[in-house]
Amino acid sequence: MDVTESFPIAHERTPDGHLLAPAGELDIATVPLLEASYEELEHGPVLLDLSGISFIDSTGLQLLLRLSERNAGRLEIIGSPALDRLLQITGVRDQLPLRG
16 A cells, blocks of 8 residues: 555645645654645645544654744644644643644
8 A cells, every 4th residue: 555545635725724634644654745745835824633643653743843843823733642642752742833
């Protein structure tokens, strides 16, 4: 199975900007796919819905931190149990623009 098939990324243009919703595991194999999808978006706010993410490794966390730093005020993240667990372990919750 191709990695793009196992890591679908839904994109929707909203009145306020963009919604990106990946599903599956955010890891060293899939980080480039999510980063490319994010970079292809036009200017405007981005809501990154990670509720479909079942696992995140350190490269996934690095991507989220990098996107947050580079796009302050543009990015908002909806978490998942996998992200919550990782943020609890790493202690970087306050460095991400989490919704709710």
